[in-house]
Amino acid sequence: MARTKKKVGTYPSGMILFSLTLALFLIGFCGLLAIQSKRLVTFIRENYEMRVFLDKGLDEAKFKKLFKAIAERPYILTTAGGEPQISLVTKDVAAKEFIAETKEDFSKFLGENPLRDSYRIKLNEAYFEEAKLQGVKEDLEQIDGVFEVVYQENLVDSINRNITKIYIVMSAFAVVLLFIIIVLMNNTIRLALHSQRLLIRSMQLVGATNGFITKPFLGRGIMQGLIAGVIAVVLLLAALQIAIHNLPELESFQEPEKIAMLLAGILGLGVLIGFISTFQAVHRYLGLTLDELY
Incomplete structure (x- = not known):
């Protein structure tokens, strides 16, 4: 062979x-x-919300003016169609959310709703850093009609470290x-x-x-x-x-x-x-x- x-x-x-x-x-x-x-x-960063609490007693015209002033900020996240990611949460809605989470109705012993109307805003991913978030907070608090801006600082640091x-x-x-x-x-x-x-x-x-x-x-x-x-x-x-x-x-x-x-x-x-x-x-x-x- x-x-x-x-x-x-x-x-x-x-x-x-x-x-x-x-x-x-x-x-x-x-x-x-x-x-x-x-x-x-x-996705996590762009769905992180910062809360902008407003002064009490604002009328509808003031709400619209505040919305426009916030929406014009460069750090506000927008949709593909250019719609700013800002949502209004009235104090009544906030009260319902609080009661649903804590199972406690504070209105029964306070007799009124002490919560404030607020805007929940989403930020561009580029601003998801502690220094930049602090800058955003300070900038928003300078707008007339804004009472306080709140975000979870520890959560941001934890997410960035883990990433x-x-x-x-x-x-x-x-x-x-x-x-x-x-x-x-x-x-x-x-x-x-x-x-x-x-x-x-x-x-x-x-x-x-x-x-x-x-x-x-x-x-x-x-x-x-x-x-x-x-x-x-x-x-x-x-x-x-x-x-x-x-x-x-x-x-x-x-x-x-x-x-x-x-x-x-x-x-x-x-x-x-x-x-x-x-x-x-x-x-x-x-x-x-x-x-x-x-």
């Missing part, structure tokens, strides 16, 4: 594809988490994971090329240049990286759809442009890792002596 003739650039690729696909999927999954968490943070910790942990994890992937792929491709080491030496002995020898290996490495990237992208999209199906609320957090950039980055990273790992592995065998090959 005739022996199958080896062809330069051919070597077992199943394990390489599996390892690279798994690695790219994990990196992409971290990227998806980062995108979703960033959108979630924006910073999450980003640091995720960034560190992604860097460590990328380093492990590169080392793993180098070792995997090097082992796969072990069966080609003697063929590489034979081609060197007949005068083939290093570039000529390396070319088919690099082509195969790039193709493997591209295939692994495509499979990883398909798996990521499937995982994202499953998550949205089980948690429909996630659909409002999607950012198609950033997700598309991430998936394109995964494809590019797959090709880059395949190219670099293959080049390093082939270059190593090109530099070995005959004794080292054996």
Whole structure:
């Protein structure tokens, strides 16, 4: 039975594809988490409300003037249609909310409603810092008709600290994971090329240049990286759809442009890792002596 003739650039690729696909999927999954968490943070910040309590005895004209003065501030969040995110809460509505939360009706023993009318405002994400919020508070309190501005200072600090910790942990994890992937792929491709080491030496002995020898290996490495990237992208999209199906609320957090950039980055990273790992592995065998090959 005739022996199958080896062809330069051919070597077992199943394990390489599996390892690279798994690695790219994990990196992409971290990227998806980062995108979703960033959108979630924006959602939390833009839904944080600052309360502007008003002076008592204001008439309708004064309410409208106050609304306009507040709405013109640059830190007020607006909708896509330009509508300022400001809502009026009358003292009667505030009393009902207070009674519903505390289960205590203060009007029975006070005989009147001591609460004030207020505006609840939402701010642009850029102002979600303690110093800027304090500046917003001071600016609003200078408006005629505003009695006091209140916001939860401890909550803002806590959210910002936790967000910073999450980003640091995720960034560190992604860097460590990328380093492990590169080392793993180098070792995997090097082992796969072990069966080609003697063929590489034979081609060197007949005068083939290093570039000529390396070319088919690099082509195969790039193709493997591209295939692994495509499979990883398909798996990521499937995982994202499953998550949205089980948690429909996630659909409002999607950012198609950033997700598309991430998936394109995964494809590019797959090709880059395949190219670099293959080049390093082939270059190593090109530099070995005959004794080292054996």
